[in-house]
Amino acid sequence: xxxxxxxxxxxxxxxxxxxxxxxxxxxxxxxxxxxxxxxxxxxxxxxxxxxxxxxxxxxxxxxxxxxxxxxxxxxxxxxxxxxxxxxxxxxxxxxxxxxxxxxxxxxxxxxxxxxxxxxxxxxxxxxxxxxxxxxxxxxxxxxxxxxxxxxxxxxxxxxxxxxxxxxxxxxxxxxxxxxxxxxxxxxxxxxxxxxxxxxxxxxxxxxxxxxxxxxxxxxxxxxxxxxxxxxxxxxxxxxxxxxxxx
Numbered sequence: 001x002x003x004x005x006x007x008x009x010x011x012x013x014x015x016x017x018x019x020x021x022x023x024x025x026x027x028x029x030x031x032x033x034x035x036x037x038x039x040x041x042x043x044x045x046x047x048x049x050x051x052x053x054x055x056x057x058x059x060x061x062x063x064x065x066x067x068x069x070x071x072x073x074x075x076x077x078x079x080x081x082x083x084x085x086x087x088x089x090x091x092x093x094x095x096x097x098x099x100x101x102x103x104x105x106x107x108x109x110x111x112x113x114x115x116x117x118x119x120x121x122x123x124x125x126x127x128x129x130x131x132x133x134x135x136x137x138x139x140x141x142x143x144x145x146x147x148x149x150x151x152x153x154x155x156x157x158x159x160x161x162x163x164x165x166x167x168x169x170x171x172x173x174x175x176x177x178x179x180x181x182x183x184x185x186x187x188x189x190x191x192x193x194x195x196x197x198x199x200x201x202x203x204x205x206x207x208x209x210x211x212x213x214x215x216x217x218x219x220x221x222x223x224x225x226x227x228x229x230x231x232x233x234x235x236x237x238x239x240x241x242x243x244x245x246x
Contacts, residue, residue, distance in 0.1 A: 003032050020046040020053050024062055036073040075129035078103040086117040163201050
């Protein structure tokens, strides 16, 4: 409870007077409360004024605390987006609009990067950041395309039409046979049946042909990214960074 009360007091003081020592004190409290990301941000603000603003021992303490947070409790995600007007979101919250590159400190675990732009598919990419590793990769995107595709293969309606015509021809042959044999009842019945079946089949084929127009739909390119994990080479702004290029 003392830490919680101290946090409130320091935040009230900073609202009235921005001072690097107050930022450092607040960072200590936030670290004790188990809020490493907020602690890091206040340490960064405490050091933003440059060397000499804090006492040498205090500045050394602040830098050591930042290093410890980066190495053991925090990670970073770096995004580069070269597409003008593309909105980049991190964990469903607006981040920045391209073109440009941004880096943000995050807690280790899974985060979601989303990129939106008119005329392009929305890219949603989960990123798992793990302490002590650096993730890098490149994402290639293409413009959405609209294509047309028939409901059935083209041969289906034409086969039905051909079958109907064949039955009609067969019916005609049977009618000729009926006439040649002076009213053969069997041939006449078969001829009528062939004509009816052929007509129905041709009607079905015609309907299928009319319905088999191209169905227009949008092809979404979700993009692909290959993430490479490797030990971090040097102590930068984070113990781990995930770097993606859109």
